[in-house]
Amino acid sequence: VRILITGGAGMIGRKLAERLARDGSLGGSPLEHVLLVDVVAPERPAAEPPFEARAGDLAVAGVAPELTAGRPDVIIHLAAVLSAEAEDDLEKGYRVNLDGTRLLFEAVRTQGGGYRPRVVFASSIAVFGVPFPEVIGDDVVPAPLTSYGTQKAIGELLLADYTRRGFLDGVGIRLPTISVRPGPPNRAASSFFSSIVREPLHGREAVLPVSDDVRHWHASPRAAVAFLLHAATMDTDPLGHRRSLTMPGVSVTVAEQIETLRAIAGDGAVALIRREPDESVRRIVATWPRAFDPQRALALGFRAERSFDEIIRVYVEDELGGRVPPVAA
């Protein structure tokens, strides 16, 4: 199987490539070629033979046709400017998140010759904005209140139209906030949801910009990779014309996140969380969903963790070699 992964230098892209390298196959087919692309050339995972890495900006004319010239069977489109940056820089957000996505789909369409790859589009729960019910079912209207969410909702519409017209076989997956993210904080407004767990686990201070009663929807990086692989290999007939699905996750408050951290890593870890309210982060997060009832995705076989305890343990296993380090009190 031939695979193209955009946004390959991002955290999810990297973990997806590592998982593919470990498996050596996708849906039972051995990997022939895996092309990782990002604005800076992504690192390739250890098992190099089928892996290729390239630098390229999808929003620049001519780049997407070049990347799809090898007619990959599966395209996993992760490349995006994240929420805080898309809010700060309107032009960059629309250029990367809207134009980049559209040019990728156009490159697929204009190949012709019956080419119709599976395209997995990483959407986001940010397509939903207040007012919405406390628990959001599959029939709630996407009404984003950020430019990032707007761009993802537009991507979903394009994916559905290009699928309906037979140019590609699209699956949009609305990712929960990914917790616990490894590495340094990123430019997503949701970054603190991970920092308040990750930094204390490493004995470092973390900043909490919102109040403890903020409730949100989480899944681990490992679950996100599993969503992408399932979307890349699932039978898409049951989707009908509705090609985008809200992914399962865990609904917890910041207070519950902190108490789970305490149970796993102790009071010393929790003491490293410093409260520093940030009005701009608070305003963005206030428009975000808190909990979902993702029946369609569950019925189609998508699975996430069932508790925040499981989510922290995934981090400890995948990033800390399975051991909770002693934290300086």
Added chain:
Amino acid sequence: VRILITGGAGMIGRKLAERLARDGSLGGSPLEHVLLVDVVAPERPAAEPPFEARAGDLAVAGVAPELTAGRPDVIIHLAAVLSAEAEDDLEKGYRVNLDGTRLLFEAVRTQGGGYRPRVVFASSIAVFGVPFPEVIGDDVVPAPLTSYGTQKAIGELLLADYTRRGFLDGVGIRLPTISVRPGPPNRAASSFFSSIVREPLHGREAVLPVSDDVRHWHASPRAAVAFLLHAATMDTDPLGHRRSLTMPGVSVTVAEQIETLRAIAGDGAVALIRREPDESVRRIVATWPRAFDPQRALALGFRAERSFDEIIRVYVEDELGGRVPPVAA
């Protein structure tokens, strides 16, 4: 008040201009300047002084900034490639309906200096696609099944985001199918809904490409103009972040349309309707909504006709000088 009308050469644009010329004002403010734009220069209504007509393609870079350079207080954006054409010519549909709309909003945004016009965006009930409830309420998910509907849904998302960010004060109105349209059939797949009434009233044969039990949602051209004027002048505070509204209309079957025509114009008129099933029209129309419960729009003061009889009588008044002509049997 200064007004820019795109799509000014279309049927609705022309009727809107005529109405403005008759009123001499909008929302109590005298007309200072009304700029009508279309790909071919629109005709100006009789009362010429404040009216100007120009040819221009919004999807061409540089055109939208020129059209908005006079900082119109109100922009009524009607320009669009219609449903059948957008389905036949994917590139043209996306270029005009998506790029044209985006470039117009961008032109407004980049003016800066606190410029924030009222922008009325003509959306469509084609943003909804099956499966949907028999009567579509205001909380049903837009899930278009045509490229035209997709492009209108994307326009609604852009309108909401640009409004939220303070660049414009947007109102999207989802127009019903406009019946009875004067003039020759157009390239909308819905064109027959008007032809089967209009052509017999003029003693000409009409073609009916779908079955008699097809139910659809109608309002007159006069009602459409009234929607636009209300959207241009209403208080937008009650809209909150949800800037697009489904307009009221009349839900009737083709059979009911025909019986209403019979009551007004007699058996001779009905005999001029020739049944000629067209699979491509049937397929498009099968994905269209049949009835709505447009509570938000009604609460905000939008009004349409209450029966198809009223709709035909509007045509007779506005296009036939109030008299039903004798029809050759």
